[in-house]
Amino acid sequence: xxxxxxxxxxxxxxxxxxxxxxxxxxxxxxxxxxxxxxxxxxxxxxxxxxxxxxxxxxxxxxxxxxxxxxxxxxxxxxxxxxxxxxxxxxxxxxxxxxxxxxxxxxxxxxxxxxxxxxxxxxxxxxxxxxxxxxxxxxxxxxxxxxxxxxxxxxxxxxxxxxxxxxxxxxxxxxxxxxxxxxxxxxxxxxxxxxxxxxxxxxxxxxxxxxxxxxxxxxxxxxxxxxxxxxxxxxxxxxxxxxxxxxxxxxxxxxxxxxxxxxxxxxxxxxxxxxxxxxxxxxxxxxxxxxxxxxxxxxxxxxxxxxxxxxxxxxxxxxxxxxxxxxxxxxxxxxxxxxxxxxxxxxxxxxxxxxxxxxxxxxxxxxxxxxxxxxxxxxxxxxxxxxxxxxxxxxxxxxxxxxxxxxxxxxxxxxxxxxxxxxxxxxxxxxxxxxxxxxxxxxxxxxxxxxxxxxxxxxxxxxxxxxxxxxxxxxxxxx
Ligand code: BES
Ligand code: ZN
Ligand code: ZN
Numbered sequence: 444x445x446x447x448x449x450x451x452x453x454x455x456x457x458x459x460x461x462x463x464x465x466x467x468x469x470x471x472x473x474x475x476x477x478x479x480x481x482x483x484x485x486x487x488x489x490x491x492x493x494x495x496x497x498x499x500x501x502x503x504x505x506x507x508x509x510x511x512x513x514x515x516x517x518x519x520x521x522x523x524x525x526x527x528x529x530x531x532x533x534x535x536x537x538x539x540x541x542x543x544x545x546x547x548x549x550x551x552x553x554x555x556x557x558x559x560x561x562x563x564x565x566x567x568x569x570x571x572x573x574x575x576x577x578x579x580x581x582x583x584x585x586x587x588x589x590x591x592x593x594x595x596x597x598x599x600x601x602x603x604x605x606x607x608x609x610x611x612x613x614x615x616x617x618x619x620x621x622x623x624x625x626x627x628x629x630x631x632x633x634x635x636x637x638x639x640x641x642x643x644x645x646x647x648x649x650x651x652x653x654x655x656x657x658x659x660x661x662x663x664x665x666x667x668x669x670x671x672x673x674x675x676x677x678x679x680x681x682x683x684x685x686x687x688x689x690x691x692x693x694x695x696x697x698x699x700x701x702x703x704x705x706x707x708x709x710x711x712x713x714x715x716x717x718x719x720x721x722x723x724x725x726x727x728x729x730x731x732x733x734x735x736x737x738x739x740x741x742x743x744x745x746x747x748x749x750x751x752x753x754x755x756x757x758x759x760x761x762x763x764x765x766x767x768x769x770x771x772x773x774x775x776x777x778x779x780x781x782x783x784x785x786x787x788x789x790x791x792x793x794x795x796x797x798x799x800x801x802x803x804x805x806x807x808x809x810x811x812x813x814x815x816x817x818x819x820x821x822x823x824x825x826x827x828x829x830x831x832x833x834x835x836x837x838x839x840x841x842x843x844x845x846x847x848x849x850x851x852x853x854x855x856x857x858x859x860x861x862x863x864x865x866x867x868x869x870x871x872x873x874x875x876x877x878x879x880x881x882x883x884x885x886x887x888x889x890x891x892x893x894x895x896x897x898x899x900x901x902x903x904x905x906x907x908x909x910x911x912x913x914x915x916x917x918x919x920x921x
Contacts, residue, residue, distance in 0.1 A: 848876075
């Protein structure tokens, strides 16, 4: 989707137009005759939210968002009503649409444009008739005269980043093994301007990343460890923000095999955290945000095989910690632990990891939000949560009490990799915290990263959850 800004007072006479506003807004504009305005007002009083007017040479759409009690909920209503309009626009084979907010509200207009762009995403690569299936809409013109180019460019960088992220998540493992994931990151780095270094198996062995190597033992493909960096000269921070993403390109559970129906079918999505980290790097580099950020993604698949690591094994991690593996399906924490240990080299001000880590997080709050926890100052968590509300990738903060660490005590090693029946997402977070010595936030995106049924502009399949959240957070740091 391409965004443009039109600063002229009025759209061309053949332009298709969307007028957005709320139920109290005045939709009297040069685009509607008195009769048409009367009809629009009648529809609005009947509680319609999408109204279509065929002016023969063009369409006028009126989209009405519900006004909610908080600003961020209202923004989400604009995104949602925009998403609803996408089907109609593509059915009419419209390629370009002019958007106006009749209240001259830029924030609401941008949210509307964002909702449209995100819901216009398609993953068509594997359809034989993909050309036929392709949405016609490819350009959105932001019409309100005072709209800034810079705001539009931020939205362009961000939505392109979400598209890239979703593409990676939707790609099946046969086209997205660890090396393919890493070379996708390299391509994104070239396109957006951040640096990408990929460690191969030999290098990973020499670094003694025992967690990543253990999970990789059952694989026929080598692991990768990708280091991405965006270090602008004008960076506002002296110590970097480090983002870490789980890059399990496919999770069978390993020898602790997952039951095939349901629990394995969509496990190509288990690299969503890694894809989100790369997507965020892409967005901030394209937007040129003045913040020093490092992205780390350990990647491998997790499979059973003659050589696979087994329940009962004891492994030694990158930082020297020994771990008794009691379930090979708790593999994400093993590869992330090595990355969190590696992050210490950067003397980071903050480390945030994103991972489709536990079914327990998904069971607790479903796909409605992100399960978050951490040991940072409350004010920092509040800032991140505020970004979560703003972009509607909400964070539910779980307790991160010390006592949960007791559940990870092993009989024969420093730690075991599972914590038992209770608080599965928290014990996973506590396991990861063991490998940190800096302010740390853990985000479990197992619920929202991949959707089996459509949910407004998040679509179906990979959602790109976390990219918009982190982009907003980093933008505020700048
Ligand atoms: N990748 C899964 C978690 C997951 C579940 C992601 C559902 C997305 C949707 C993770 O590796 C896993 O298998 N976790 C186990 C941990 C358990 C063995 C302690 C789980 O949650 O069951
Ligand atoms: Zn697993
Ligand atoms: Zn997993």
